Amino acid sequence: MTDYFKMFVGSNTNRLLSPESIRTIEGWVRVPNMGSPSNTAESQRIRNLDELDVIVDTDAHIRETIDDLLPYIDDQYEGAKWIVERTEHPERDIYSLTHSLPPSLHAERGGWSADTNTVDKKLNELDEFNIDYGIVDPGLNLVLPTVNNERIAVALTKAYNNWLLDNFLDEGNHRLKANLLVSHHRPEMMAEEIDRMAGEKDIVGVAFPSTGVIPPAGHDRYDPIYQAAEDNGLPVFFHGASTNTSHVFPLQRMYNQTYTEDHVIIHPFSQMWNLSSLIFQGAPERFPDLDFVFQESGVGWIPYLMWRMDDHYLEMNYELPLLEKMPSEYIHDQIYFTTQPLGHTEDNPRHLAMAIEMAGPNNIMYSSDLPHSDFDPPSELFNRIRGHFDRETVENIMGETARELLDL
Amino acid sequence: MPSKHKVATTDELTDGSRVITEINGQEIAVFQIDGEYHAIANYCVHQAGPLCEGKLTGETYVEDNGWDWNYDDDEKHITCPWHGWLFDVTNGENIHNSKYKVPTYNVEIENESIFVVR
Ligand code: FES
Numbered sequence: 343m344t345d346y347f348k349m350f351v352g353s354n355t356n357r358l359l360s361p362e363s364i365r366t367i368e369g370w371v372r373v374p375n376m377g378s379p380s381n382t383a384e385s386q387r388i389r390n391l392d393e394l395d396v397i398v399d400t401d402a403h404i405r406e407t408i409d410d411l412l413p414y415i416d417d418q419y420e421g422a423k424w425i426v427e428r429t430e431h432p433e434r435d436i437y438s439l440t441h442s443l444p445p446s447l448h449a450e451r452g453g454w455s456a457d458t459n460t461v462d463k464k465l466n467e468l469d470e471f472n473i474d475y476g477i478v479d480p481g482l483n484l485v486l487p488t489v490n491n492e493r494i495a496v497a498l499t500k501a502y503n504n505w506l507l508d509n510f511l512d513e514g515n516h517r518l519k520a521n522l523l524v525s526h527h528r529p530e531m532m533a534e535e536i537d538r539m540a541g542e543k544d545i546v547g548v549a550f551p552s553t554g555v556i557p558p559a560g561h562d563r564y565d566p567i568y569q570a571a572e573d574n575g576l577p578v579f580f581h582g583a584s585t586n587t588s589h590v591f592p593l594q595r596m597y598n599q600t601y602t603e604d605h606v607i608i609h610p611f612s613q614m615w616n617l618s619s620l621i622f623q624g625a626p627e628r629f630p631d632l633d634f635v636f637q638e639s640g641v642g643w644i645p646y647l648m649w650r651m652d653d654h655y656l657e658m659n660y661e662l663p664l665l666e667k668m669p670s671e672y673i674h675d676q677i678y679f680t681t682q683p684l685g686h687t688e689d690n691p692r693h694l695a696m697a698i699e700m701a702g703p704n705n706i707m708y709s710s711d712l713p714h715s716d717f718d719p720p721s722e723l724f725n726r727i728r729g730h731f732d733r734e735t736v737e738n739i740m741g742e743t744a745r746e747l748l749d750l
Numbered sequence: 751m752p753s754k755h756k757v758a759t760t761d762e763l764t765d766g767s768r769v770i771t772e773i774n775g776q777e778i779a780v781f782q783i784d785g786e787y788h789a790i791a792n793y794c795v796h797q798a799g800p801l802c803e804g805k806l807t808g809e810t811y812v813e814d815n816g817w818d819w820n821y822d823d824d825e826k827h828i829t830c831p832w833h834g835w836l837f838d839v840t841n842g843e844n845i846h847n848s849k850y851k852v853p854t855y856n857v858e859i860e861n862e863s864i865f866v867v868r
Pocket residue numbers: 794795796797798799800801830831832833834835
């Protein structure tokens with residue numbers, strides 16, 4: 343029995359388990375899949391960020407504005423365009439982009455201005471932190487689930503994709519890859535949108551803004567989206583946004599009197615809801631060749647939810663006939679997580695590495711969230727994990743896993 | 751052995767303004783606040799951000815009655831442009847946790863010239 347396995351099942355394991363049952367449990371915790379933790383020999387460690395072959399930022403935001411998108415709305419949606427054009431405060435009255443208190447006061451990078459809506463500016467940002475590839479995600483359109491009108495939501499989704507192609511992907515640089523955008527409003531139309539966009543160069547996934555998505559992500563109304571993503575070989579990325587609290591958790595928004603209260607819970611909270619919905623509604627079972635990526639909630643919550651889901655599965659399988667295996671096994675096989683925001687982990691730097699070890703390091707991918715003001719530079723993650731894992735595991739987390747998953 | 755390095759003249763540095771310079775390989779900012787000069791490293795102890803390129807700001811606080819919020823507009827806190835941590839430029843300490851401290855340096859004024867001692 344490995345030391346690592348002992349960590350999982352407790353120190354009194356030898357006394358309680360027969361060798362046969364140990365083997366069974368070892369299968370469940372998937373020891374061979376885990377990165378090698380702290381007993382790694384010094385010579386196998388990686389010491390410096392420069393030694394990495396590739397750093398991939400799996401959550402690189404751009405900041406599109408309504409003015410960017412308007413010219414890209416298809417003629418088919420002329421009426422929707424006419425309304426959006428004449429809306430005095432479209433961020434408020436088309437989208438419901440609201441916060442409990444304005445976040446713009448606390449940091450100059452801000453989150454919503456248009457500073458990073460050109461290729462050159464985005465590449466400069468990657469260069470500032472020596473990042474090789476950025477997987478581009480929307481900014482304003484994280485708020486897409488709050489658009490009330492379905493026609494306008496579809497028109498804006500397609501406009502974003504057209505704008506993305508024209509301004510970021512057709513520019514001939516190959517360091518910016520992107521997720522095509524879908525909205526949750528009309529899944530069958532989004533399947534067509536995936537088919538339209540999937541063949542475009544440098545499209546590597548499907549961005550599904552996920553806070554404010556009602557019903558949550560596991561509902562079979564989204565199957566057309568998942569089917570099209572699977573058929574086109576693109577993973578689906580779920581990205582939260584605390585701005586959307588007003589729609590999905592209005593009561594919490596009302597009593598969250600500060601930006602902090604809102605922001606601290608909404609990202610992990612809404613991702614927990616979506617992940618448990620996805621697993622327990624059997625989406626990975628229905629789409630076994632589809633990978634899912636959860637962005638912008640950090641890693642600390644993953645072991646907690648995994649343990650909790652496994653525990654419920656074993657107790658209540660009568661209501662979970664859709665599942666053929668443990669929730670944690672679906673997670674290890676088909677679910678990935680991006681690392682930002684790591685949180686303030688400095689007091690005991692090893693704790694973050696241990697959380698990643700518990701979550702399953704082969705499914706964890708570095709992300710910066712630049713240019714938002716809670717971004718994590720590569721060094722913040724690297725310095726916490728380099729002494730804990732072997733070289734290969736560190737390389738995987740910082741970029742190789744993304745390179746393989748997204749075919750970079 | 752520390753030595754003195756001229757960074758500006760007093761008329762170049764008005765109230766609330768700053769100069770950022772490099773002294774022996776270390777970027778250092780000098781601020782003038784209420785007629786006093788303060789030198790502090792342009793290096794954030796959080797994640798190495800360019801601390802002194804951020805905004806100077808005051809501080810929100812709760813009045814003794816426990817209800818009113820107020821804003822102290824004594825703008826002596828530098829906001830790191832990366833993640834918004836606040837440091838008091840007069841002593842280099844993070845305003846929420848003095849465990850986080852940015853190096854500060856002595857400043858001397860001679861003949862209307864501002865020197866940093868490093
Ligand atoms: S680097 Fe200064 S606040 Fe993070």
